[in-house]
Amino acid sequence: MAGRIACLGAGRMGRGIAHAVAYGGHEVALLDAKPRDAQRFDQLRGDALSEIEGSLSMLAGLGGFDASAIPTIMGRVSVYPLDAAEQALAGADIVFEGVPETREAKADAFALFDRAAPAEAVLASTTSTMLSTDLAALTATPERALNAHWLNPAFLVPLVELSPNDATSDEVIARVRAMLEGLGKVPILCRAAPGYIVPRIQMLAMNEAARIVEEGVASAEDVDRAVKYGFGLRFGVLGLLEFIDWGGGDILYYASRYMREATGEQRYAPAEIVERNMEAGHVGLRSGQGFYDFSETDAEDWRRARLSAFLDMVRHSGCLKPPVV
Template identity: 60%
Template sequence: MPEIATIACYGAGRMGRGIGHCLAYAGYEVALIDSRTRSHEAWTAYREQAKAEVHASLSALADIGGFEASAIGAILERVHLYARSEAGDALATADLVFEAVPETDEAKRDALAEIDRLARETAIVASTTSTYLSTQLAAWSGRPDRFLNAHWLNPAYLVPLVEVSPCEETDEAVLSAVNAFLEAIGKVPVTCKASPGYIVPRLQVLAMNEAARLVEEGVASAEDVDKAVRYGFGYRFSVLGLLEFIDWGGGDILFHASRYMADATGEDRFATPPIVRENMAAGRNGLRDGQGFYDYRDREIASYRRERMAVFLDRLKDASLHLPPSSGAGGGHTANEEGAT
């Protein structure tokens, strides 16, 4: 598999511009291609708008200390905008083409057909879709062995994660090349099968709906729900993944808590899935058993716990919060008390 050196993005909207920002910042020349046919005047205005948006996002990061503002000009020079009529020039030499057009059948079919027609045979095509499955789009791509989904999370230039979803025909070398490229530009790729919602959207749609229900039911205000997420849910799971946390506390704890919630609310959505019960029956409850969703048998558990606790403490410091003083230290809280416990 040849090295990925030249990149194009077919679609210069919000996602395309975010990807362009990210790639240019990483040192790559990137071609952003307008997927719509426009008059000369409309294209000129659109091009200036796109450039201005990338400039604004770079400036915002520089203003808060992300990098030296003096580098903005050089970064912007690596972002090249093309009208749809010029797509052939941009795609002819691309090793990797991201498709970032609106989420409609017509737009996807048209874009993928155009990319397949104009890009060279060896080019890899990656859709950035958040809704379509790779198994559906692969058939429209004309090159299923060199096609996959690469779902960037907005804002693309800030969120590290990219969900990479191959189809059954995707060449393993293509998957490896895309993952390696994403890692090289500072992203964190995860691979998942073609399934509705991928990983993050599937998790977050449940969490967001439950948060809305809490407000709807009068359980708490929107402000307090979001404060609970920032200083509890989000804080905890920025250190321990959801499955890692199940192992940390014990799968049986989740089972009993879920049973209580299902009984108390009468809602089946709180019931545990079969895999948790299967792990319990097999004696794989997590850390204390040496196995759970992860295998801990070759780990020194005390060291693992200390390492994770150290990261928790770093998160407190990052948020300008702190642990409460010991009983003999004297004095009270000196930082924001809302997150000190």
């Protein structure tokens, strides 16, 4: 298990991360990134601890874990004022930065890390908009810095997108990955690019859903039912690229061409990699090669495993009915 964890910024993201790491057995220090007088800090401290305890109580109430563990978990969380930064960051193995999304706030936070954090500590920004390659210039030790983009609510969603800068060491990536996996999180690695992975995909999907309503194609309620019981259910089992390989890249290729011609919108055109795969005959499972290599895969076993997972999802949705006999 990694050592002590610190969160630089005691707002919503810092509190969510503190919940997750304390639940996972780590001592965690929440450091207020704003200067406040004693009265205002006491208010912030109380609000932060109350919010974390409240989210723990909610999950326990939903059957997530035994509520008797809450006092032990809360005992691992400390909240510090800005003028106690050295004390808050002392012994920290990883410092998650969660200050507002402005370059000025990031610069102040990175300078504070450089001044007060231990020599071997990792600085993991949680920015959802800035690139690790841009932020690297704000620290004297870019080799110990990267982005770790948690998805809200941070204490519940497993995925964390890790995005190193050009100087980030492999050892730092491995340390952060191991700590997150120890919490039950699912860290993935992506190159520094606008939108990362999830925000980039969901931005397109959300805008397209809004356009469907705007064009009068369907109501907001039916669009969301389509997502919950179709789109989301399927992609909760198969990733987007895995789904392409399941059905066949040729289906996506021809459907995309049709949509582009029918709507006149270039956004529906097939991606170049889909066109290249078509030219090479790499259409997925049935050809043995697509985005994934299926040359050593037993296709029937693979399908059965995925269908079993689909069945579990349908059962969980409440839509699985017994047969009429």
